[in-house]
Amino acid sequence: MLGLGVSLSSGGAISSGVVPTDISDLAFWFKNNTGITSDGGSPDNVSQWDDSSGNDNHMAQSVSGDQASVSGGGLLFVDGENDHYDLTTAVDIGASNAFTMIIVLNITDHDTKNVIFGNKASGAAATFLEMQTEDQIRFRQTATIAVLKFADSGNFPAGAKYMITVTKDTSRNLVVYKNGSVLTQDSSTGNPVASGAFSLDQIGGKATNPDDDFDGYMYELLLYEKLLSSEELAGVHAEIQARNGL
Numbered sequence: 001m002l003g004l005g006v007s008l009s010s011g012g013a014i015s016s017g018v019v020p021t022d023i024s025d026l027a028f029w030f031k032n033n034t035g036i037t038s039d040g041g042s043p044d045n046v047s048q049w050d051d052s053s054g055n056d057n058h059m060a061q062s063v064s065g066d067q068a069s070v071s072g073g074g075l076l077f078v079d080g081e082n083d084h085y086d087l088t089t090a091v092d093i094g095a096s097n098a099f100t101m102i103i104v105l106n107i108t109d110h111d112t113k114n115v116i117f118g119n120k121a122s123g124a125a126a127t128f129l130e131m132q133t134e135d136q137i138r139f140r141q142t143a144t145i146a147v148l149k150f151a152d153s154g155n156f157p158a159g160a161k162y163m164i165t166v167t168k169d170t171s172r173n174l175v176v177y178k179n180g181s182v183l184t185q186d187s188s189t190g191n192p193v194a195s196g197a198f199s200l201d202q203i204g205g206k207a208t209n210p211d212d213d214f215d216g217y218m219y220e221l222l223l224y225e226k227l228l229s230s231e232e233l234a235g236v237h238a239e240i241q242a243r244n245g246l
Contacts, residue, residue, distance in 0.1 A: 017235075023228065025226040029051060031220060032073040032244060035058075037050070046070050055089075057091070059086065074104075082210060083204055098167075100224040100228045101166045102164070104162070104163045105162070105218055106161040107158045112213055112215050113131075113138070115210075116218075117203050120202050121207065127140050127196070130206075133156070136148060141198040146190040146191055163179050163246055172193075
């Protein structure tokens with residue numbers, strides 16, 4: 001199955017006392033308004049966003065023309081400017097490896113397929129997780145792409161700030177949450193293939209020459225190399241929502 005029809009909404013006003021580092025298997029955490037190295041120019045380009053997980057898995061970009069700018073305690077990526085970042089250490093989320101990804105974002109528009117993260121391979125080997133349209137998310141770890149469609153339309157509008165969570169369990173089921181509540185899927189296709197490899201090493205684009213660049217704001221981004229329990233997820237959701245005003 002590709003989704004469940006239950007809600008784990010915690011609400012931004014709840015103080016859980018849980019921070020992401022309280023939970024094991026945190027691969028990286030790009031925390032809002034923390035560890036951003038910028039040049040102070042106009043635009044205020046960012047060369048590195050430090051990992052707050054304790055793993056030193058920073059995302060960095062040395063080419064000024066490929067750097068996003070700092071905005072709202074996070075980064076503003078602009079489509080057509082090749083804005084993207086490389087991770088210090090790739091994270092293996094392929095095959096049947098479970099993960100939990102949480103991002104607070106505001107998409108400028110859907111003229112491009114907004115890749116949150118991917119790898120630097122080329123062609124069909126370029127794997128990714130992307131916000132494809134206002135109604136679809138795509139995940140690829142082989143040529144067979146998992147296309148996640150939802151019963152309600154317009155879940156991912158441009159010009160709005162919200163928190164998206166995507167989880168994959170060891171049976172490769174994908175579940176999507178918005179602001180802490182599960183989105184009911186409808187006519188989704190293509191569970192990730194068991195043999196698929198995905199070494200996540202790039203943020204904001206995919207492929208050797210990044211394409212489908214992210215277009216908008218990333219305010220916070222974190223990844224666990226496991227499926228969080230409902231209690232863990234509710235606690236982390238509450239903490240992130242409260243800090244980001246959701």
